[in-house]
Amino acid sequence: MYELGRVMAELERIKAKRVLVQAPQGLKRVALQLGDELRHHGIDVIVSGGPCWGGCDLALNEAMEMSADAIVQLGHTNFVEQSVLPVIYVECRYDGGISSERLVEKVIPFLRPAKNIGLGMTLQWLNFLERIKRVLENHGFSVFYGQHENGRLYPSQVIGCDYTNMKIVERDVEKFLIIGSFFHGLGLSMITDRCVVVIDPETMHVGDMTQTAKKTLMQRYAQVCAFKGSRRVGVILCTKPGQKREGLATSIVSMLRKAGKDAYLLVLNEVDERFLPDEVFDAYVNTACPRISIDDQAKFRRPVLLPSELMVALGLGSWDELISKGEYFGWCVRNG
Numbered sequence: 001m002y003e004l005g006r007v008m009a010e011l012e013r014i015k016a017k018r019v020l021v022q023a024p025q026g027l028k029r030v031a032l033q034l035g036d037e038l039r040h041h042g043i044d045v046i047v048s049g050g051p052c053w054g055g056c057d058l059a060l061n062e063a064m065e066m067s068a069d070a071i072v073q074l075g076h077t078n079f080v081e082q083s084v085l086p087v088i089y090v091e092c093r094y095d096g097g098i099s100s101e102r103l104v105e106k107v108i109p110f111l112r113p114a115k116n117i118g119l120g121m122t123l124q125w126l127n128f129l130e131r132i133k134r135v136l137e138n139h140g141f142s143v144f145y146g147q148h149e150n151g152r153l154y155p156s157q158v159i160g161c162d163y164t165n166m167k168i169v170e171r172d173v174e175k176f177l178i179i180g181s182f183f184h185g186l187g188l189s190m191i192t193d194r195c196v197v198v199i200d201p202e203t204m205h206v207g208d209m210t211q212t213a214k215k216t217l218m219q220r221y222a223q224v225c226a227f228k229g230s231r232r233v234g235v236i237l238c239t240k241p242g243q244k245r246e247g248l249a250t251s252i253v254s255m256l257r258k259a260g261k262d263a264y265l266l267v268l269n270e271v272d273e274r275f276l277p278d279e280v281f282d283a284y285v286n287t288a289c290p291r292i293s294i295d296d297q298a299k300f301r302r303p304v305l306l307p308s309e310l311m312v313a314l315g316l317g318s319w320d321e322l323i324s325k326g327e328y329f330g331w332c333v334r335n336g
């Protein structure tokens with residue numbers, strides 16, 4: 001479900017004649033459908049065949065190479081505020097039927113005996129927020145969620161690198177319930193001491209992320225320790241507009257050099273193990289999407305530390321403090 005009228009009005013306002021339509025893998029079919037509809041309204045449409053990992057990932061180069069007047073990106077909320085080309089973010093909400101009652105019945109055994117629940121959702125499920133909240137309340141739970149003041153997220157919305165809407169209410173709740181994916185549940189579970197329960201409404205698969213998060217944090221700590229013995233370090237600076245943190249990356253290069261390491265700034269668009277040869281670098285620091293380090297570390301043969309983890313590796317912060325403060329992705333939220 002998307003708002004064609006709003007997209008057309010926006011394209012007319014900016015007088016766009018040719019657009020690049022971009023979508024994550026799961027929405028490529030919807031991108032074609034939207035492309036057909038725009039074409040029907042006289043817009044010349046090019047569909048991006050590349051990946052689209054989040055609202056941070058705008059295919060600006062492709063769009064400019066193809067002389068597009070704007071990018072229409074499906075499936076994400078506003079992320080990049082300033083761009084060389086106009087960007088229209090088109091949200092997609094799930095419009096199939098799911099039973100909120102059945103969903104809540106599935107999660108109740110995982111939530112009880114807690115009474116106060118922090119409720120988070122990914123974008124496509126937000127139409128169900130009020131309904132699921134009400135059903136939980138009918139079962140005796142009190143439900144809490146925050147509203148991120150930067151306006152980038154809807155109330156209760158979570159994305160893979162930003163759980164501010166949950167952290168705002170952390171003190172009020174005993175457990176969190178995430179409606180969406182295990183990927184999002186893991187991210188939250190890594191930065192809170194509260195139990196995080198996840199349900200995927202499409203599969204109705206439910207899980208408690210506590211053990212997975214503990215295991216992931218132990219693996220991250222092992223990478224922090226492995227990093228300490230490194231000599232030549234590549235500092236990754238990603239060119240994706242919402243992941244490009246040039247100031248942070250260059251200050252990390254200086255910090256590493258002061259710490260006696262050979263540090264190099266590595267600029268790339270796709271952070272992929274095939275482009276980061278392990279015979280050249282002993283380790284990396286990743287200033288791009290934090291989930292590459294968290295979820296894809298196993299693909300790399302060298303440690304790929306996050307800036308927050310680097311502070312621990314260099315002795316400028318303590319691991320326990322990093323975990324207890326839930327600041328794992330803080331650098332990313334502040335700089336993204």
Ligand code: SF4
Binds near residue numbers: 053057291
């Ligand atoms: S930086 Fe990573 S987790 Fe954050 S929105 Fe982009 S792709 Fe998602």
